[in-house]
Amino acid sequence: MYLENLVLDAVDPQRVGRFWEAVVGGETLTDEPDAFETRLAVDGGPVLDLCFQRVPEAPTEPLRLHLDLRGGPRQAEEVDRLLGLGARRLDIGQGDVPWVVLADPEGNPCCVMDDRSEYTDTGPVAALPLDSADPDRDAELWSWLTGWTDAPGSAPRTLRHPSRRGPLLDLWHEPAAKGPAKNRLHLDIRLEAGDDPDEVAAGIADRGGRELHPEWAVGLPWRIYTDPSGNELCVLPART
Template identity: 65%
Template sequence: MYLENIVFDAVDPRRLGTFWQDLLGAELLTDSPEGFETRLSIPGGPDLDLCFQPVPDPPADPVRLHLDVLSGPARDAVVAEALRLGARHLDIGQGNVPWVVLGDPESNAFCVMDDRTAHRDTGPIAAIPIDSADPERDARFWAWLTGWTDAGAAAPRTLRHPSLRGPLLEFCEEPAPKSELKNRMHLDVRLEAADDPDEVAAGIGARGGRELRPDWGDIPWRVYQDPSGNEFCVLPAP
């Protein structure tokens, strides 16, 4: 199994997808009524696809998963470019911090980060922070699910692709428990040919996750929650 997608719910997938594609320098994969997809390739590391799926109404949930954008010494220039592309400044109670919090065109919060040694070789996404009720437990869960390994960075627990390239996956203490609302952003994991879907489902359950059975019609993937309630999908092998 491997981490393949970062998925956004979007009222206007093309507008939101184009914003992120331009900000990150990603490559267009799909632009259709079913959604917008763009690929971020990390030299020597993973490929991550950003997928923007249509929803009828703006998401109302608190942001439990977000992106930290790399900037380094050029932080102000990255902020200016994000604002030019359609972002806006956002106050989420961050106070006096060395990074800048912005909202994308659909008000998904993201951070333009300060210069950090831990962000070396990440590519344009420095980190993917996730709210967690138990960072130790959830890091073990996602390490098993993705094959990513301990990175020992500043968050309570942090994983990274085995190449040590690409973004950090950071597990942060949640400010509040997960609500019943579906997260506006989630991750997708892709099975490989040798993976048995039912064995994977059993492994998810044994490690504290659970399968959901939403009424979305006939879909080729399976939907789960991690032990802290964050949704993710397991996609069939190519």
Template identity: 60%
Template sequence: MYLENVVVDAEHPQRLGRFWEELLGCSTLTDEPDAFETRLSVPDGPALDLCFQRVSTPPTPNPRLHLEVYGGEPDAQDAVVRRALELGARHLDIGQREVPWVVLADPEDNPFCVMEDRAEYAVSGPLSSLPLECADVERDARFWSELSGWVPVDSVMPGALRHPSGRGPLLELCPERRPAASGEKNRLHLDLRLEAGDDPDLTAARLLELGGAVVDHDWGDLPWNVFTDPSGNILCLLPARSVTD
């Protein structure tokens, strides 16, 4: 099993997907009216797909997962911010005060950050990190590490995980600002993909043993299963790919 997708709900998937594709230097996988998928590849590291799916609901404030873009030294960081603004982002005040990163909103008002230079970002690539709010950092780090295969690394954030190649973005488990509401649908969420030979039932059982839960949803008949992690963050467990995929 491995971490495959960052999924973003979008009112206009193509517009939002192209913004992120241009900003991060990704490659288009799917370009359809209701879905836009683009792949972020890190040399000698993982591929991570950003999937934008059409929904009718607008974004909610204070998302539990957001994207952080690598900026670097001040001049380079300024250049990334200018590029984001040219592509349709805007500055966003969330009460951050004086911080070394720059807070922006993408074209659908999802907040994201352009980060300053940090040692742990040197091997991240253009997407420096994926901060995910949680109620218990150590517990959720164990959950995500076992299920994704990503491993703990030294970072400013105590719950940081990275692909076992040692490259690519960090998954940062951050103390939550508020508990997840029951049944709350995350605007952004992560997808795990089963590999050939993985037993779906055993995998689901282990996910539950680690503190996850099954989501009772009304989103129709889906070809994957929907769970939450121990802190209530939505995640999807996708079936293994067939040989024809």
């Protein structure tokens, strides 16, 4: 198994997708009315696809997963670049912090980070901060799903690709329990040849997750789960 996709709900997938493609320097994979996909390939590290899928109306629930972008010593220049691409400054009550909070064209928060040694070799996306009710517990599931392992970081638990390149997966104590609405940004896990989907389902359950069976997902080739904190994820079938 491996982490393949970051999936973001969008009212206008092309607008949001092209913004993020420019932000990360991605390569277009899909450009259709209801979907836009771009690929972020980290040299010597993971390949992550950013997927934007159409939804009828903008989500209102707070983001539980977002993107921290690498700013470093060129933080101010990177902020200016993103503003030029269509981002805007955003006040979410962050106060006086060393990072800069922006919103993408549909209002999704992201942060341009200050210079930190832990962001060496991350590429344009420094980290993927995920809200967690219990970072130690949830890290065990996410490490098993992705193959990422513990790494130095500022969060209570930080995971990273075994190459030690690409973004960090930071698990932070959640500011509030997850509400009933689905995450507008979630992660997809791809099975590999030889992975048994039912054994994976059992492994997720053993680590505190659970499988969902929403009516709208009937007939889809992937299966939908939550981690122990309620964050949705999809497990995609192995490629043929």
